[in-house]
Amino acid sequence: MDAALVLFARHGFAGTSIRMLAEEAGVSQGLLYNYYEGKEELLHAIFERSIEEIQEDFADASEAPSPEEALTVLIRSAFDTVRARPDFWSLWYQLRAQPDVVAGLGERVGEWAETILANIEALLTGLGSPDPAVRARLVFATIDGAAQHYVLDPANYPLDRVGDELIELLARPNPPPHAEASP
Amino acid sequence: MDAALVLFARHGFAGTSIRMLAEEAGVSQGLLYNYYEGKEELLHAIFERSIEEIQEDFADASEAPSPEEALTVLIRSAFDTVRARPDFWSLWYQLRAQPDVVAGLGERVGEWAETILANIEALLTGLGSPDPAVRARLVFATIDGAAQHYVLDPANYPLDRVGDELIELLARPNPPPHAEASP
Amino acid sequence: MDAALVLFARHGFAGTSIRMLAEEAGVSQGLLYNYYEGKEELLHAIFERSIEEIQEDFADASEAPSPEEALTVLIRSAFDTVRARPDFWSLWYQLRAQPDVVAGLGERVGEWAETILANIEALLTGLGSPDPAVRARLVFATIDGAAQHYVLDPANYPLDRVGDELIELLARPNPPPHAEASP
Amino acid sequence: MDAALVLFARHGFAGTSIRMLAEEAGVSQGLLYNYYEGKEELLHAIFERSIEEIQEDFADASEAPSPEEALTVLIRSAFDTVRARPDFWSLWYQLRAQPDVVAGLGERVGEWAETILANIEALLTGLGSPDPAVRARLVFATIDGAAQHYVLDPANYPLDRVGDELIELLARPNPPPHAEASP
DNA sequence: TATGAATGAGAATTCATTCAT
DNA sequence: GATGAATGAATTCTCATTCAT
Numbered sequence: 001m002d003a004a005l006v007l008f009a010r011h012g013f014a015g016t017s018i019r020m021l022a023e024e025a026g027v028s029q030g031l032l033y034n035y036y037e038g039k040e041e042l043l044h045a046i047f048e049r050s051i052e053e054i055q056e057d058f059a060d061a062s063e064a065p066s067p068e069e070a071l072t073v074l075i076r077s078a079f080d081t082v083r084a085r086p087d088f089w090s091l092w093y094q095l096r097a098q099p100d101v102v103a104g105l106g107e108r109v110g111e112w113a114e115t116i117l118a119n120i121e122a123l124l125t126g127l128g129s130p131d132p133a134v135r136a137r138l139v140f141a142t143i144d145g146a147a148q149h150y151v152l153d154p155a156n157y158p159l160d161r162v163g164d165e166l167i168e169l170l171a172r173p174n175p176p177p178h179a180e181a182s183p
Numbered sequence: 184m185d186a187a188l189v190l191f192a193r194h195g196f197a198g199t200s201i202r203m204l205a206e207e208a209g210v211s212q213g214l215l216y217n218y219y220e221g222k223e224e225l226l227h228a229i230f231e232r233s234i235e236e237i238q239e240d241f242a243d244a245s246e247a248p249s250p251e252e253a254l255t256v257l258i259r260s261a262f263d264t265v266r267a268r269p270d271f272w273s274l275w276y277q278l279r280a281q282p283d284v285v286a287g288l289g290e291r292v293g294e295w296a297e298t299i300l301a302n303i304e305a306l307l308t309g310l311g312s313p314d315p316a317v318r319a320r321l322v323f324a325t326i327d328g329a330a331q332h333y334v335l336d337p338a339n340y341p342l343d344r345v346g347d348e349l350i351e352l353l354a355r356p357n358p359p360p361h362a363e364a365s366p
Numbered sequence: 367m368d369a370a371l372v373l374f375a376r377h378g379f380a381g382t383s384i385r386m387l388a389e390e391a392g393v394s395q396g397l398l399y400n401y402y403e404g405k406e407e408l409l410h411a412i413f414e415r416s417i418e419e420i421q422e423d424f425a426d427a428s429e430a431p432s433p434e435e436a437l438t439v440l441i442r443s444a445f446d447t448v449r450a451r452p453d454f455w456s457l458w459y460q461l462r463a464q465p466d467v468v469a470g471l472g473e474r475v476g477e478w479a480e481t482i483l484a485n486i487e488a489l490l491t492g493l494g495s496p497d498p499a500v501r502a503r504l505v506f507a508t509i510d511g512a513a514q515h516y517v518l519d520p521a522n523y524p525l526d527r528v529g530d531e532l533i534e535l536l537a538r539p540n541p542p543p544h545a546e547a548s549p
Numbered sequence: 550m551d552a553a554l555v556l557f558a559r560h561g562f563a564g565t566s567i568r569m570l571a572e573e574a575g576v577s578q579g580l581l582y583n584y585y586e587g588k589e590e591l592l593h594a595i596f597e598r599s600i601e602e603i604q605e606d607f608a609d610a611s612e613a614p615s616p617e618e619a620l621t622v623l624i625r626s627a628f629d630t631v632r633a634r635p636d637f638w639s640l641w642y643q644l645r646a647q648p649d650v651v652a653g654l655g656e657r658v659g660e661w662a663e664t665i666l667a668n669i670e671a672l673l674t675g676l677g678s679p680d681p682a683v684r685a686r687l688v689f690a691t692i693d694g695a696a697q698h699y700v701l702d703p704a705n706y707p708l709d710r711v712g713d714e715l716i717e718l719l720a721r722p723n724p725p726p727h728a729e730a731s732p
Numbered sequence: 733t734a735t736g737a738a739t740g741a742g743a744a745t746t747c748a749t750t751c752a753t
Numbered sequence: 754g755a756t757g758a759a760t761g762a763a764t765t766c767t768c769a770t771t772c773a774t
Contacts, residue, residue: 097273145327380564459644507692
């Protein structure tokens with residue numbers, strides 16, 4: 001699975017052949033079929049495992065004492081999971097636009113975006129954000145974009161500092177509306 | 184090329200066969216080879232054309248009177264080009280992590296990220312941003328993330344409102360440092 | 367036809383495509399079909415023309431005053447025709463072992479070997495050769511072999527001197543049998 | 550490889566398709582690619598094997614006690630190898646004029662002509678031949694020509710008798726020059 | 733006379749997959 | 754648990770040929 005994840009991430013799912021997979025893993029092609037029914041099932045297995053791991057990464061976000069800290073934790077753990085599993089995320093970013101592949105991946109996949117978005121929105125509401133729906137999308141877009149930029153160049157991308165900046169900017173309690181009207 | 188772009192975006196480059204391309208375009212498979220040496224060259228041609236179109240989309244960003252407005256124009260035109268060519272951007276988002284594909288695409292491709300990032304950074308510097316390098320990455324990440332979220336669901340994603348929010352938040356002149364210290 | 371002959375000689379008949387032929391001749395592929403019904407017919411035409419030319423090369427062999435001179439003329443004209451049309455002979459040497467190609471070339475082709483062999487045999491009989499049938503094959507083999515060696519390296523092969531040597535050795539009247547038994 | 554050699558010899562290299570090869574060998578087309586990277590590599594393998602076999606055929610030529618016998622052995626073993634491997638020689642005679650095919654066949658191929666020629670020349674020098682360079686070419690041409698004529702019609706061509714005649718004529722010690730001047 | 737768009741058939745090649753061992 | 758021989762289908766690509774212009 002590790003070998004497969006690397007190849008899928010690098011050459012795409014359709015661009016990776018069984019021969020490549022077997023070679024990278026150092027086994028015969030036939031052996032793959034003792035463990036997985038085919039390429040799709042292997043992808044499936046990778047997703048099952050990765051989703052569980054990712055859920056662990058995100059597990060403790062809800063225990064934070066304040067929405068502010070919860071948002072901070074959420075952003076940090078998002079970046080942590082990207083750093084821990086760049087190949088998986090790279091693969092996901094490639095595949096998520098292909099409906100036929102996503103469809104074969106089970107229902108849970110693809111829903112996490114909605115879940116995370118809803119979480120962010122709830123937290124922003126808790127923070128008194130004026131337009132939490134739109135701002136949640138903004139935060140989510142930033143997380144997603146930064147994650148990808150990191151994945152494209154892990155050695156140089158300052159993921160932490162971008163994360164801190166994002167938290168600084170958006171995970172702060174909003175001033176009450178009337179404060180804005182002050183001259 | 185239009186037919187190919189649609190299929191590439193939907194099924195991925197490797198996941199689209201010559202047969203599919205010919206069928207979608209309503210021609211014989213052989214005819215494709217009269218115009219392109221193969222799938223790769225077709226992809227190449229799509230990129231050449233799209234890059235030119237995109238450069239037009241971004242052409243007038245530098246003529247804005249102030250950094251504030253320039254940044255606004257840049258963000259808006261980024262979202263405009265995504266709205267105008269969602270299939271191309273979807274394809275690019277799928278392919279940009281595959282080094283062998285990107286390598287065959289010419290030098291210009293892949294450089295635009297650096298160019299845009301540098302532009303943003305320069306404008307933020309002009310706006311007096313405290314850490315323009317990091318903040319530029321933040322802005323760019325947000326643009327990229329939002330563009331992808333839009334491309335994944337163009338019918339429902341509130342791209343404009345996210346864009347406005349981003350501009351509101353970040354394309355504003357920064358208050359001089361001592362103002363922050365006020366209680 | 368000249369262009370085709372060059373390509374056929376260099377890449378073989380089956381190894382030469384219509385596209386190559388059209389390119390080498392500097393015309394469109396379609397135009398070829400205004401003049402020839404197809405690749406085979408083009409080959410046919412090349413053979414028709416070449417056979418006529420070759421028959422002219424050999425025409426005056428029968429007018430020689432003596433078998434000795436006739437054989438000399440025959441050998442010389444054989445080498446002359448090779449020198450004049452190396453591409454054709456190269457092509458023929460490639461194709462003559464392929465029954466399906468030879469079959470499509472008309473009856474005359476392939477018979478010339480028998481004709482030449484019979485001529486040589488008759489002349490050798492005239493010269494009093496002890497075993498004209500075998501010796502005719504020897505002479506013919508030498509002509510054929512030398513012709514090919516010349517065709518493979520026209521710049522360096524001493525075709526004339528090999529011809530002279532062959533004439534010297536074999537196109538001489540044979541001494542009457544009893545002379546051999548002397549001393 | 551045996552099946553391929555037969556087909557290559559009969560229909561030419563370019564004229565033999567993978568399908569024909571697979572059918573003749575009684576395997577699927579795909580299987581061929583488990584063993585050879587393509588038609589060219591198969592040809593390559595055939596040549597590698599054949600060259601080794603041929604070298605064995607010629608191995609003992611140098612141990613002959615006299616140049617006369619050595620030349621006899623050389624001619625006989627040349628004809629032996631042709632008789633033993635007519636398909637290979639037929640194929641070689643078809644291909645040797647095609648530079649691109651020969652180029653892909655390794656350095657050894659194509660050199661044997663020079664080697665054999667040099668051998669013959671050395672032996673003829675040993676026999677006191679007046680112009681060994683030219684006469685060696687004559688002998689080699691005869692061998693080559695006769696071999697091809699045999700290959701074109703193995704059932705009827707009197708290869709042995711032609712060989713004997715050649716040996717009789719040319720593999721004899723040359724009389725010292727002054728003897729020729731005797732009346 | 734000449735072109736180039738177009739095609740269908742076939743060639744070369746890759747692929748996912750099976751199975752006996 | 755592991756292999757490698759084997760396959761059939763699909764994929765990429767080439768080819769000879771046609772035809773409207």
